[in-house]
Amino acid sequence: MKTMFSLLIVLGCGYGVIVLLIFFTQSRLIYFPHVGREIVATPSQIGLNYETVAINTGDGETLDGWFVPVPDALGTVLFLHGNAGNISHRLEYLSMFHALGLNTMIFDYRGYGQSTGVPTEDGTYADADAAWLYLTGTRSIESDRIVLYGESLGGAVAARLAAHNNPAILVLASTFTSVPELAETIYPFLPVRWISRFDYNTLEYLKSVSCPVFVAHSPDDEIVPFLHGQRLFSAAAEPKQFLTLSDGHNDGFIAMRDEWIEILSAFISNHLKP
Numbered sequence: 001m002k003t004m005f006s007l008l009i010v011l012g013c014g015y016g017v018i019v020l021l022i023f024f025t026q027s028r029l030i031y032f033p034h035v036g037r038e039i040v041a042t043p044s045q046i047g048l049n050y051e052t053v054a055i056n057t058g059d060g061e062t063l064d065g066w067f068v069p070v071p072d073a074l075g076t077v078l079f080l081h082g083n084a085g086n087i088s089h090r091l092e093y094l095s096m097f098h099a100l101g102l103n104t105m106i107f108d109y110r111g112y113g114q115s116t117g118v119p120t121e122d123g124t125y126a127d128a129d130a131a132w133l134y135l136t137g138t139r140s141i142e143s144d145r146i147v148l149y150g151e152s153l154g155g156a157v158a159a160r161l162a163a164h165n166n167p168a169i170l171v172l173a174s175t176f177t178s179v180p181e182l183a184e185t186i187y188p189f190l191p192v193r194w195i196s197r198f199d200y201n202t203l204e205y206l207k208s209v210s211c212p213v214f215v216a217h218s219p220d221d222e223i224v225p226f227l228h229g230q231r232l233f234s235a236a237a238e239p240k241q242f243l244t245l246s247d248g249h250n251d252g253f254i255a256m257r258d259e260w261i262e263i264l265s266a267f268i269s270n271h272l273k274p
Contacts, residue, residue: 030153030179030198031119032084033112039088043068046091048098055107057130061123064114065107065131067139068094075145075168075272076103078131080161082152082174086113093149100265102147107131121198124153128161144168144273150175152224155232156200163208168272171214171264174245176224177203177231185225206235212271213237214264218245241267 043050048068055063066087077097081090087106097104109127110117117123135141147169150158155175162170176182178201206213213236217229233242243263 030083031111033086033109033119035084036086036089037113039086039113041088041091042066043091043094046095048094053105053107053134055127055130055134057110057117057126059126061110061117061127062115063107063110063127063130065105066094068098068104068106070098070101070103072101073103074101074268075147076105076135076141077147077149078128078135078158078161078167079104079106080128080148080150080154080158081106081108082154088113090151093151096261096264097149099261100268102268105131105135121200124157125160128157129164132161132165147171147268147272149173152176153200156202156205159202159205159209162211163205167211169212169214169268170209171216172202172229172232173216174218174221174224174229175202175215175232176200176228182224182228202232203235206232210237212267213240214243214267215240216243216245216260218247220247221245222248239271 043066051067051069053065053067055065057063064087079090079093079097081087086108090106094104094106107127108115109119109124111119111123115127132146135146136143143166146167148158148162148167149171150156151173152175155172156178158170159172159175161167179198181203213233215229215233215236217224217226219226221229229242233240241263243259
């Protein structure tokens with residue numbers, strides 16, 4: 001009995017150490033700016049003209065980005081990328097938006113690519129706010145001409161931005177409902193709702209979004225379960241549309257690029273004012 005009690009104490013202490021380790025290292029599990037901070041390509045390499053943009057956040061950081069124009073554009077996409085890599089890893093998206101007749105504003109969050117600072121949840125929100133102000137202020141683009149496109153973690157940032165502003169359309173691609181709910185799937189043995197220091201509550205933000213919503217998710221997504229996309233779609237107000245993707249979390253767009261262009265083009269045409 002004494003041996004068993006001692007074993008339980010050791011196991012309990014070990015579990016406590018794991019919980020504390022997860023608690024204090026959460027940011028390293030959320031953000032992966034080190035996965036390619038170098039800009040490895042530019043839009044010109046796929047035949048697109050672009051402008052280099054430096055956005056001041058208002059709290060001392062400078063965000064590196066590109067503005068990719070289209071002659072007689074139907075509108076402008078503000079692209080909010082996921083938690084790894086940088087803007088140079090998203091050239092295929094720029095090509096798609098160009099084909100749809102849309103300008104694109106894409107930038108790196110603080111701490112990503114060539115942007116200054118260290119990523120935080122509030123920081124990513126501030127970065128998105130700064131990019132929005134750049135488009136609506138510096139470039140004088142009307143809010144109802146802007147399509148917010150959020151990829152993975154960027155979907156939560158885009159949903160929050162849409163809840164506080166009036167974009168034309170919100171697109172959520174492979175996005176989770178919230179960090180705690182996603183963490184429960186990844187770490188079912190941990191009390192993640194108690195120890196999570198991050199929220200990114202896409203589901204909650206959607207309650208205040210009034211613009212048309214387009215949700216895309218794959219049943220084969222190995223990182224964000226398909227159920228998350230379904231729940232987001234259910235929570236979104238009409239008008240809305242769901243696109244079922246194929247392949248994994250980072251491959252759905254590549255595998256279904258033609259379908260993306262065709263279906264998203266129709267949705268944008270129906271809901272972006274002429």
